[in-house]
Amino acid sequence: MTYKAKFRVWRGDSDSGDLQDYTVEVNEGEVVLDIIHRLQATQASDLAVRWNCKAGKCGSCSAEINGRPRLMCMTRMSTFTEAETITVTPLRSFPVIRDLVTDVSFNYEKAREIPSFAPPPNLAPGEYRMQQVDVERSQEFRKCIECFLCQNTCHVVRDHEENKQSFAGPRYLMRIAELDMHPLDARDRQRDAQEQHGLGFCNITKCCTEVCPEHIKITDNALIPMKERVADRKYDPLVWLGSKIFRREP
Amino acid sequence: MSEYEEHRYDVLIIGAGGAGLRAAIAAREAGLRTAIICKSLFGKAHTVMAEGGIAASMGNVNSNDNWQVHFRDTMRGGKFLNNPRMAELHAKESPQRVWELETYGALFDRTPDGRISQRNFGGHEYPRLAHVGDRTGLELIRTLQQKIVSLQQDDGNGVASDGKLKVFAELTVTELLLDDGGAIAGAFGYWRESGRFVVFRAPAVVLATGGIGKSFKVTSNSWEYTGDGHALALRAGSNLINMEFVQFHPTGMVWPPSVKGILVTESVRGDGGVLRNSDGERFMFNYVPDVFRKNYAETEDEADRWYKDPDNNKRPPELLPRDEVARAINSEVKAGRGSPHGGVFLDVSTRLPAEEITRRLPSMHHQFKELADVDITKEPMEVGPTCHYVMGGVQVEPDTAAADGVPGLFAAGEVAGGMHGSNRLGGNSLSDLLVFGRRAGLGAAQYVASLGGSYPMVNDKSVAAAAAAALAPFETEAGENPYTVHQELQQTMNDLVGIIRTEPEMQQALDRLADLKVRARQVSVEGHRQFNPGWHLALDLQNMIAVSECIARAALLRQESRGGHTRDDYPAMSSDWRQRNLVCALAPDGDGLGEIVVTEKPVPSMRPDLLELFDRDELSKYLTDEELPVENKA
Numbered sequence: 001m002t003y004k005a006k007f008r009v010w011r012g013d014s015d016s017g018d019l020q021d022y023t024v025e026v027n028e029g030e031v032v033l034d035i036i037h038r039l040q041a042t043q044a045s046d047l048a049v050r051w052n053c054k055a056g057k058c059g060s061c062s063a064e065i066n067g068r069p070r071l072m073c074m075t076r077m078s079t080f081t082e083a084e085t086i087t088v089t090p091l092r093s094f095p096v097i098r099d100l101v102t103d104v105s106f107n108y109e110k111a112r113e114i115p116s117f118a119p120p121p122n123l124a125p126g127e128y129r130m131q132q133v134d135v136e137r138s139q140e141f142r143k144c145i146e147c148f149l150c151q152n153t154c155h156v157v158r159d160h161e162e163n164k165q166s167f168a169g170p171r172y173l174m175r176i177a178e179l180d181m182h183p184l185d186a187r188d189r190q191r192d193a194q195e196q197h198g199l200g201f202c203n204i205t206k207c208c209t210e211v212c213p214e215h216i217k218i219t220d221n222a223l224i225p226m227k228e229r230v231a232d233r234k235y236d237p238l239v240w241l242g243s244k245i246f247r248r249e250p
Numbered sequence: 251m252s253e254y255e256e257h258r259y260d261v262l263i264i265g266a267g268g269a270g271l272r273a274a275i276a277a278r279e280a281g282l283r284t285a286i287i288c289k290s291l292f293g294k295a296h297t298v299m300a301e302g303g304i305a306a307s308m309g310n311v312n313s314n315d316n317w318q319v320h321f322r323d324t325m326r327g328g329k330f331l332n333n334p335r336m337a338e339l340h341a342k343e344s345p346q347r348v349w350e351l352e353t354y355g356a357l358f359d360r361t362p363d364g365r366i367s368q369r370n371f372g373g374h375e376y377p378r379l380a381h382v383g384d385r386t387g388l389e390l391i392r393t394l395q396q397k398i399v400s401l402q403q404d405d406g407n408g409v410a411s412d413g414k415l416k417v418f419a420e421l422t423v424t425e426l427l428l429d430d431g432g433a434i435a436g437a438f439g440y441w442r443e444s445g446r447f448v449v450f451r452a453p454a455v456v457l458a459t460g461g462i463g464k465s466f467k468v469t470s471n472s473w474e475y476t477g478d479g480h481a482l483a484l485r486a487g488s489n490l491i492n493m494e495f496v497q498f499h500p501t502g503m504v505w506p507p508s509v510k511g512i513l514v515t516e517s518v519r520g521d522g523g524v525l526r527n528s529d530g531e532r533f534m535f536n537y538v539p540d541v542f543r544k545n546y547a548e549t550e551d552e553a554d555r556w557y558k559d560p561d562n563n564k565r566p567p568e569l570l571p572r573d574e575v576a577r578a579i580n581s582e583v584k585a586g587r588g589s590p591h592g593g594v595f596l597d598v599s600t601r602l603p604a605e606e607i608t609r610r611l612p613s614m615h616h617q618f619k620e621l622a623d624v625d626i627t628k629e630p631m632e633v634g635p636t637c638h639y640v641m642g643g644v645q646v647e648p649d650t651a652a653a654d655g656v657p658g659l660f661a662a663g664e665v666a667g668g669m670h671g672s673n674r675l676g677g678n679s680l681s682d683l684l685v686f687g688r689r690a691g692l693g694a695a696q697y698v699a700s701l702g703g704s705y706p707m708v709n710d711k712s713v714a715a716a717a718a719a720a721l722a723p724f725e726t727e728a729g730e731n732p733y734t735v736h737q738e739l740q741q742t743m744n745d746l747v748g749i750i751r752t753e754p755e756m757q758q759a760l761d762r763l764a765d766l767k768v769r770a771r772q773v774s775v776e777g778h779r780q781f782n783p784g785w786h787l788a789l790d791l792q793n794m795i796a797v798s799e800c801i802a803r804a805a806l807l808r809q810e811s812r813g814g815h816t817r818d819d820y821p822a823m824s825s826d827w828r829q830r831n832l833v834c835a836l837a838p839d840g841d842g843l844g845e846i847v848v849t850e851k852p853v854p855s856m857r858p859d860l861l862e863l864f865d866r867d868e869l870s871k872y873l874t875d876e877e878l879p880v881e882n883k884a
Contacts, residue, residue: 013780027507027508028506028507029505029506029507029508029509029621029622030506030507030508031508031509031621034508040733040783040784041731041733041737045731045732045733045775045776045777045783045784046775046776046777046778046782046783046784046785047783048780048781048782048783049783050290050291051473052290052294052296052298052472052473052474053294053296053298053299053472054472054509054512055299055509055512055513055617055621056616056617056620056621057298057299057385057387057388057613058290058294058298058299058472059294060290060291060294074620074621076620076621097443097780097781098443098780098781099781101443101781104291108292108419111399112399112402112403112410113410115403115408116355116396116397116399116400116403117354117355117396117400119353119355125346125349125350125352125353126308126345126346126349128349128352128353129363129364129365130357130360130364131360131364132359132360132362132367135357135358135359135360138357139357139359139382139383142357142382142388142389142392143385143388144392145298145388146293146294146392179355182355182357185355
């Protein structure tokens, strides 16, 4: 079962870098991250890579494998032929720090821009009551392991660096949807999503959903419903009329 | 002298898992300027791996539950070696800590009446674990992470400001800095990204660095678990207790080899999964020890009825505490009744409908499908013991989490010792993080307030020494590869100080550790300081070897079997040994490497009102005659 695989790994830093060729042993049942670790232990002790749990739970080892954004720990070597050359490159939408490690601080900045959970004003700890069916909608989004593959893939920022300022990205638009669907959250989220966080940029190509290792239906279950809620408020004639008569904000 | 950047805070929290983040929240809410330091990115800490749940006697599913029952279960699980005050605080405060998480935005699974659902787990008398499917740790870490962001937004009037609560991600602390009197004055570390040095000046440090699993070959722990906090405390002059007690979780994956050790949650058994050997036998019925005999079912029928009717049936032996189950699996495999890849079978496929399995155990389903080509709704899993948790850790004062011997040092979570005694119950870790994380944050705040603004001064010589030590691997030419030394360490601990221990093997381990200790100082690393994993490992290695030596020395001394310490040559539990904690400290020696010295200290005794929660019969199985309460003659 053991064979020698051909790997091309991007090595370099923020100034320059290129793909370097390696030939490395592969054993039964291994994943791409095992091979990267073997390279570190035997041929390139300073090869920079982020990883933690090696079980698809922490979302640290994101990279692009043969051009596809993936978790290295969840990409089995058996999905490739023995003859294939496997190319591993860093996430393209974020600045490279070194080798496979990128600067993902963009995501943490966006996280800090989303208003936090607003607890219901009159409930003490221990008094929260919610039904399972009602929490399940937001629970799906809380499965997110923050691997940032969706943020990396979304063409709104992947192809347009200039949009980063005004677009939170699928992960954080989903966070807004999660809070909006939280049965007890006391804050209005819909206007923010559209006006502050760039929900309108999303043109539902579903690239984010496709790369999600947790199989969260980001587009169908978070982004489209948010868009619908925003549209309902903005364009519903009754709501518009109400806003004129009662001077309620749409 | 090397250049470094400098920061000043009131408290440093080292580690950003559940304990660290909860400590940070408490410290910030008490008004302190707080820095959180994590080796990984924010939100990636090992807490994320916790699957089953948070133990708290809220009584939502079975109203008979209360803190006294939880306390009793915890002491039984730890075989009465626990610090009783810690176990008491933990049992009393965990419900409040769980409810609090809901106010931060956590979304637990619900009961039909809308409260937090609770599930069964090994060693817990009632359904007690608050959970979110089998990804409870992720929910915990994300909730706390989002609460930190929320506090930053409060500080900036809605726009997150990190002036008073800042996260330093991908930064490793290599040394605690003391003043001339031995009190905490700060910490020294490096940015993983750039390799640049950082000096923190702060009068209080909370260690929340987790465990030591990376010293073992087969482990469920991530690369971060290199015993940093344990080693930092030792080098600062504090000490560690209970280091001989290492928990081997009974169910880790055994195949394929590259995922060997990855955790398979206890919830599989809590929700109905059973263990079988190669003969198809539910072998756990043969391994119920005397102390637990009256709480566990004797037949498969009774065990199966318990899931529906727990009040009138006894629980299945698959739900014994982890140490018992791990030893049983070990024995079955040794007796030749193992599965093809050297484990046993864990089967839920014949016990629950497929859709129920994917609903309750989604991440297990995903994990086996993706990593092992096994569909757990159709076939059994192969599982075996994996190094999971260290019960031992920094000796702390229960109420404030203050570390012994070093003013200004606090410890919470896995890095602290005493709470779990000789064996931790599943679910008691996440609650431990919350209860003692908060207490450590408050303890630090109280200590800082007591200083009245006059903070201990960092001794400049120690900064220079820390910088020199961190750069040493670059100075060595043609030394060994750190990966080689690490692999040998893991093999040594796995083979010689593992789940079953004997004196000759541990002697051999100590000889090898002495050799590895010297070799670890002579490794050399390639390249430069920017994000260099070889260099990071070379530094972490020193910590792993120090804690491994503590484990081996304490294990050699303890001549009995109890919880996470099983001696082939001393198979019985001894009431005499129950009274003794083994305390590890670092003593200077001639060659500058330091030597671990182990001394004995009495286990704190239980208050009479806590003793009264047990019947005399049960106590007599653990305590010496002199310790037993006077019999009530009436």
